[in-house]
Amino acid sequence: MSKTNHRVQSLDFLKGLVILLMALDHVRDYFHKDVFYFEPTDIEQTHLALFFTRFITHFCAPVFVLLAGTSAFFVQQRMLKFELSQWLVKRGLWLVFVEVIIITFGWRFQLNFDSIVFQVIWLLGISMVFLAVFIHVPKKLMIASSLIVIFGHNSLDGITGGQFSDIWTLLHVQGPILLSEDTVLFNVYPLIPWIFVMPLGYHLGGLYTSAYDAKARRQLLIYIGLAAIGLFFGIRAINIYGNLTFWTTYEDFGKTLMSFFNVSKYPPSLLYLLITLGPSMILLAWAEHFKGKLYTITVLFGKVPMFFYIIHIYYIHLLAVIAAYLTGYDPSLMIVDVWISFETGLQGYGFSLGVVYLVWLFVAVTLYPVCVWYWNYKKTHRHHWWLSYV
Template sequence: MELGNRTEEPLIKSTTLTDRRLPELDAARGLIMMLMALDHTMELVCRKGFFEFWAMCVPDYGSLQAFFTRFITHTCAPGFALIMGAGMVFFATSRRSVGWEEARIIRHYWIRALVLVVIMLTLENFVWQQAFPSRPDSPVVSLEFGVLFSLAGSMALGSFLLKAPDGALAGIGLTLALTTQWIITSRLGSPEPMSGVSLPLMFSFVPSGIRTPTLGIFVLYPVLPWFVFTLFGMILARRIQADRPGTGKVLPLAGSALIAAFVLLRTTGGFGNTHPVKGSGIMAFLALNKYPPSLAYMLLFSGVNLLIISSFSRAGHFWARKDNPLQVFGKCPFFFYILHLFFFLAVGKLFPAPPGYWGGYACWATGLSALYWPCRAFVKLKARSSPDSIIHLF
């Protein structure tokens, strides 16, 4: 994350910008990458996966351990989008300072978005199709649009809003969040909620798919619900840049307020809860719809991500060393993302599934240890390269 005039002060005390990085956000992103790898280890190696889909019942997690292993990874997708939005603002500011015009900044982000989509449709789709082979009656070509698609779309759209006022960003984000929930709630009220989902609606708001003998398209991460988090991140970056009075106190308070709003919404039920609380206990209360994110999900994990960022900004700088795994993974998220998919795919193909969740945790920790070294080498390569080098697209 690019920010400058870095001292040993917390995140919110930085006031001027150059072309250096903000360790607090890199560390938060590194933690998110590590949690994401846990989720994918469970899917690719242990064959333990859950699917919180809007048109399906809440999954039967079976145990608190299974539930919380999945639940903590819900932090990841919102965190990706939020920190990406912040990074876009910091990057644009640093590039304007060296003479880049807005058209060049927009072009840069559209190229990066295109790279994300190409990698998703080739390398990432290959991994998931190898992990879960097609059935005999599957389409000849299957295209799956996952988290990289939502990030690419959010990046492309966000590039046009880099100079928009905070109020406009907040208004767009709130409108998209409410619209997503309204569309999903309306469709759940029909006898066949997944019928008649058009391609534009599928790519924008409603996870769904189409299937013919020759082509299958499945969109798990439509752009606009996740764009809400990117807009939130852009506003956050503006606050950090401006260093407005009380920002240091507001960040944890804002995170806590969002979580409190989640608790209120979940307790009262109704609009905003795609899947209402059924039964008693912590699992029933926290079983949220992710695909697409419900309002309850958005509130909770926006708050959690703010608290994570705030914690890193206040926890001292033992984690800010350049060779700390949080920093290493946080500085090469795209490289880590693709590398970890292939790594855990290979482990899942070559070795039997480890016993239980504890075996999965051991596999995850071992995998992170192995991935650390190529990621560290890649970070060093990026640091030595020109700011205009193609390597920075990755």
Template sequence: MNHTTPPTRLQSVDLLRGAIMVLMVIDHVRCYTGQPPGGPEPAIFFTRWVTHFCAPVFCFFAGTAAFFYGKKQPDQRKLTSFLFTRGLLLVILELTLVRFFWAFNVDYSEFIFIGILWMLGWSMMGMALLVRLKPLTVGIIGLAIILLQQLFGLLPKAFPSSFQEPFGRFWEFIYSSGLKGPPNVAILYVIVPWIGVMAAGYGFGLILQMEPARRRRICLQIGVGAIAAFIIGGSTRIALGIPDADDTRPFIYRLLDQRKYPASTWYLLMTLGPAIALIPYAEKARGWLARVLTTIGRVPLFYYLLHIPLIHLSALLVNFMQYGITGQEWYGIAPFSAVPPEYKWSLGLLYLVFFIDVVILYVASRWYAGYKQAHPEKRWLTYL
């Protein structure tokens, strides 16, 4: 009996990826509003928290997409070449177009932002080497990196103190170790543990090619198991006073406020567990919302590159309509904006702009998805 299905594109992956791409817009609109990234007020806290799913789920499914690309492209050299060149493209885009879109300036002496495309790009280039191994081996390596990531933080301490500072300028790109990185460089997304997340997603492709009933059962087991591990382990840490015994916030805040930079194991359990558990339901999803999310999930890079300048321009327009000024000077080092308190947006306005921008992004994504499907002969479209 054959226990696998043909390596076709899975709706569940596209739908869930589309969902987190939509959620991502909430946080990136927030960057231009003056609203903080979380806080004691429930509405602000959960406005930020719900977007925590974006980077882990996207990185994980990028690994899964690489697995299925390899199934359709059995020539390993072509898979390796594709991953390396696409990863290099993402790094270049991060430092050029994306940097400009965020801030609308090209003054690199003032500020350089190391964001998610940088992390995805270097992780893909690393995957170009790992895919020479069996998918199960790659998945195990990925899980090991996630679980043992703190060992990367100890490595710099093995060097003499005189060497730690120059070493830190490089190592802070790999894993945050408390060393001094390059000046005027904001490093949000380090390589570890994210390359482990992508590698785990690549190995996860073995499960997604199983026959549907078995696939759904295993996804539920993994997803619910990860959620349970997070709740039990996170609750135990809080009871023991880890990481901060003096934190007086309500229990739910302390449990959900896990470290993202760099992404802790608890953070990844909290975000990837629900996503994996939702796969069986995403496979069966129907209706207009499922179609919208699936369309967006099929063209993630196009959507990503478009959403930042759209949000930035929306912010300038809203500021002008409200105050008669664009406020561009507040966004010179966006996404770390400096909006004066008197010009801060309300959460209602934030969500209104989010909704309008998502509608525009969907219309553009639908057009591009159709264009891409109609022109399979244009190989460059596989990169966008």
């Protein structure tokens, strides 16, 4: 195996790992018995296993956004920068379309444009559009600007936006935007600071050039990761900045632990990004030494992340329809107008967390051959331009 392939495999491993964790979160959304009653991060009602099942899936979005920037860096190695900008804009707008049409139908099993939900694929797409501009900013200035926004954006918490509240919702507050009397846009992923994470990923790609040997690269990744983790614990312990909510001491140590790690994802707080991207950098360094069957399988998932993302939503939703029917519920209740507001008729439906994990393993095992087929098809049909968008 060549040195270059080894590097790419470590990146694919990390992408594959987080996309599998993402599938766990989506299986929980459709199968867990408590999904209609409380959030898994509600300290007063959750428990350690459920909380940390949700917590480990926090790694997905930051790694997706960061490594999308790294992938753009590799694309840029075979074209001019202005060509990359064009490619990023086209791919970004395509991803927005995928979110609004293809992903929306997968979540709901009906097309209903009374409500439009912008989730992670929208975020990736619009971040690519911004990256098309950011790649032309000098490297040091762009990295410094990104870090300033990431470390400073929590100072904007609590600002409502006033007469520009809709724009502010798009930028920094999760919430609804009324497009018309009949249409509501719900923005799950505000743009700040997400659009400044992707440029860091773009410049991270420089570690995989001839300017760095493998040892130097791994050491730097570990140093960055340890620094991020250290900053997380230091800032979180002070408990005055870096997150929408502060942590609280409980008589129950488990609740205190959950409160400490209960970081805000919407928008992603400084602490959220530190405790997700920090360990991810260390894992990325270690992954260059990984071997074995599970490693190879995970790498394969990481080679087809967009394909996996689309089909796994349809697949999990279909399995949930079947599960509802087999447990005595009207399966049509799984055809929803808005994912976040299930019909009350489904209350009582669902399974234990152990069953959720079993369903997740079933989804991963059964989708693996499909992903192998698609990867082989993609390798042998490179002349099909559309394959670069899936």
